[in-house]
Each structure stands twice: as C-alpha cells, then as structure tokens.
Amino acid sequence: MKNSKDYYRGCLLGGAVGDALGYPVEMLSNEEIQNSYGEKGIRRLVLDSTSGKALISDDTQMTTFTVDGLLWADSRAKERGIYGYTPCIFYAYQKWLYTQTGYFADKNYEFLLKGEVLEWEELYTQRGPGRTSIPTLAGCINGKYGTMTNRINGSKGSGAVMRAAPVGLYFYDDSKMAFKIGCESGAITHGHPSAYLPAGVLAYVIAEIISGANLESALAGALEELQRYEGFQETLEAVTRAVSLAKSQDQTLGKSDQAAADLLDIAAIGGGWTGEEALALAVYCAMRYPNDFESAMYLAVNHDGNSDTVAAICGNILGAYLGSMEIPFKWILQVELADLMVHGADKMIRALQEEE
Numbered sequence: 001m002k003n004s005k006d007y008y009r010g011c012l013l014g015g016a017v018g019d020a021l022g023y024p025v026e027m028l029s030n031e032e033i034q035n036s037y038g039e040k041g042i043r044r045l046v047l048d049s050t051s052g053k054a055l056i057s058d059d060t061q062m063t064t065f066t067v068d069g070l071l072w073a074d075s076r077a078k079e080r081g082i083y084g085y086t087p088c089i090f091y092a093y094q095k096w097l098y099t100q101t102g103y104f105a106d107k108n109y110e111f112l113l114k115g116e117v118l119e120w121e122e123l124y125t126q127r128g129p130g131r132t133s134i135p136t137l138a139g140c141i142n143g144k145y146g147t148m149t150n151r152i153n154g155s156k157g158s159g160a161v162m163r164a165a166p167v168g169l170y171f172y173d174d175s176k177m178a179f180k181i182g183c184e185s186g187a188i189t190h191g192h193p194s195a196y197l198p199a200g201v202l203a204y205v206i207a208e209i210i211s212g213a214n215l216e217s218a219l220a221g222a223l224e225e226l227q228r229y230e231g232f233q234e235t236l237e238a239v240t241r242a243v244s245l246a247k248s249q250d251q252t253l254g255k256s257d258q259a260a261a262d263l264l265d266i267a268a269i270g271g272g273w274t275g276e277e278a279l280a281l282a283v284y285c286a287m288r289y290p291n292d293f294e295s296a297m298y299l300a301v302n303h304d305g306n307s308d309t310v311a312a313i314c315g316n317i318l319g320a321y322l323g324s325m326e327i328p329f330k331w332i333l334q335v336e337l338a339d340l341m342v343h344g345a346d347k348m349i350r351a352l353q354e355e356e
C-alpha cells in the first residue's frame with residue numbers, strides 16, 4: 001500500500017513539476033525546443049523573472065480544484081451524509097473559473113467565495129487555459145453541467161484528463177469508483193468520450209498504483225474497465241499502442257539511437273492535444289522510465305506535441321508510483337505552489353484516515 005503522504009505528495013508534486021518543465025515549450029516543435037535549449041532539449045525548470053519560481057499552468061491549477069472539490073464532498077459526506085462528489089467538483093471548477101475571469105457563471109454561485117483554496121493568490125492568473133473549459137464553465141448556470149449521458153459539447157481536448165489524478169488518490173481503495181468519478185469529472189466540461197474516458201483511466205491507474213499495483217497491471221485493469229463504457233475504442237487503441245511501443249523498444253540501442261526511436265514512437269502516438277493521445281503519451285513515457293522520474297520527464301516534454309500536459313500526467317503517475325523522494329529536490333524547491341500541492345496531499349490523507 002502506498003496510501004501515505006509521500007506518494008500523495010509525489011502524485012501532486014510530480015504533476016506540478018512536469019507541467020512547469022513543459023509549460024515554456026508547450027507550443028514549440030522539438031526542433032524549436034532544441035534551437036532554444038540545446039541539442040538535448042529542455043532539461044531544467046525555467047524560472048520566472050518576477051517570482052523566481054517555475055510557473056505551473058492550467059493543468060496544475062485545475063488539478064488543485066479537483067482536490068478542493070473532493071475534500072468538500074468528503075466533509076459533506078461525513079457531516080451530513082450527503083454523497084455528491086461530481087457536483088462538488090463542478091463547483092470547485094466554478095471557483096477556478098472565478099480565478100481566471102473574476103466571475104462565476106451564475107450569481108447564485110457566489111457562496112463559493114469563502115472556499116479556502118481561493119486564498120492562494122498565485123492561482124489568479126491565466127496560464128494557457130485550453131479553449132474548452134472557460135467558455136463551457138461560463139455557460140453552466142442553475143447548477144447544470146455536462147454528464148456522460150447529457151454531453152455538453154463535442155470537445156475531445158486533453159483538458160479533462162490533465163486534472164483527474166486526485167480522483168484516483170481519493171478513491172484508492174475502489175478503482176472502479178475512481179474510474180467512474182474520473183469520467184464524470186471530465187464530462188463536466190468535455191463531451192467527447194475520448195476526452196472524459198482518459199480521465200477515468202488515469203484515476204483508475206492512480207488508485208491501483210496507490211493500492212500497490214505496478215504500472216503494467218494497473219493499466220491492464222484500467223483498460224478492462226474502460227471497455228464497459230460507451231465510446232471506448234479510441235482511448236483503448238491509443239493506450240494499447242503506447243504500451244506495446246514502450247515494451248517493444250530495442251534495449252540494445254545506443255543512447256542517441258534510443259532517443260531517436262523514442263521520438264518516432266511519440267510521433268506515432270500523436271501530438272497529445274486530445275485526451276486519449278495525451279494519456280497515451282504520458283503512459284509511454286512512464287513505461288519507458290518507470291524507475292527514473294527525471295528521464296521520464298525529459299522524454300515527456302521534448303517532442304513536437306503538448307509538452308506540459310503530457311509531462312503533468314506522466315508526473316502524476318510516476319510521482320504516485322515512486323513517491324516524492326524520487327522527484328529531484330531542486331525541482332520541488334523551484335516549482336510554484338509546491339506548498340499548495342503538499343497541503344492538498346496531506347489534507348486528502350487526513351480525510352481518508354478519518355474514515356478508517
């Protein structure tokens with residue numbers, strides 16, 4: 001079992017440092033990255049000249065609000081016996097909308113202003129939010145939001161999976177529940193199955209890892225569960241391809257040939273702008289370096305595709321798998337809001353221990 005602070009912190013800090021490493025190069029091709037950062041690509045956190053910190057982006061910001069929603073649901077369940085995880089996550093995302101725009105979709109949501117997470121000033125800044133989440137949340141009035149049966153739009157962007165890891169941490173002892181709530185949390189803003197099902201897969205994988213499974217068996221279980229959901233094919237195909245490419249890599253290649261082979265594999269999986277591709281790329285990088293957090297991160301950001309999101313998801317997975325001690329300490333010191341990640345992880349552990 002890995003239901004201890006070290007692995008919960010690892011999951012959230014791992015996501016944050018991956019996000020921060022990839023954010024400056026999110027929109028750059030691999031060639032452009034090499035032109036700016038050298039032949040080996042970006043291999044350090046870029047520090048902001050004002051704050052001196054490596055900036056996180058929308059991925060980590062929204063993940064923080066997923067934690068917030070789950071903790072709120074947890075306290076409501078304990079105090080009043082009301083179980084409503086997805087509504088609470090929806091309201092937490094309204095708080096995120098408030099940090100990005102200064103308003104809620106509905107005046108009736110202003111009661112949310114008292115939430116603790118809104119006291120963190122660093123969250124009040126736009127860091128490349130995807131095109132879907134802000135306008136979609138801004139249209140969610142009267143407590144209504146997207147669900148798997150009542151799909152809110154056709155978006156298959158990576159914005160649903162990138163924020164789902166905390167669902168796996170919370171439901172670590174019930175991975176099927178993690179899958180379901182992961183999907184529901186994604187469907188709040190993203191209506192395409194290839195956007196919200198990857199969120200379910202990620203939550204399931206994190207839950208299994210926390211329960212002690214290795215990466216491969218966690219993934220196998222997640223892919224089995226995935227097939228119970230409508231519209232699973234694209235996600236199944238993408239992740240299956242990533243796993244088989246990672247496993248079939250020729251181990252006898254020299255370092256530079258291996259790096260070239262990795263890039264070809266990554267190009268074959270896709271750019272990571274859609275949910276299933278972002279998840280598949282993160283899975284590929286995690287499986288190539290399951291015991292080497294740093295190398296997995298370099299692989300996750302140095303390519304033509306969606307660097308911050310792929311590295312954020314990969315960082316969530318490997319951080320949960322290896323624990324926070326395996327994340328370079330320098331990165332933890334440099335990344336923005338590391339204290340909020342630790343705070344969120346520890347609060348979640350406390351909430352779960354109260355139940356036992």
Ligand SMILES: [Mg+2]
Binds near residue numbers: 127309
């Ligand atoms: Mg981002």
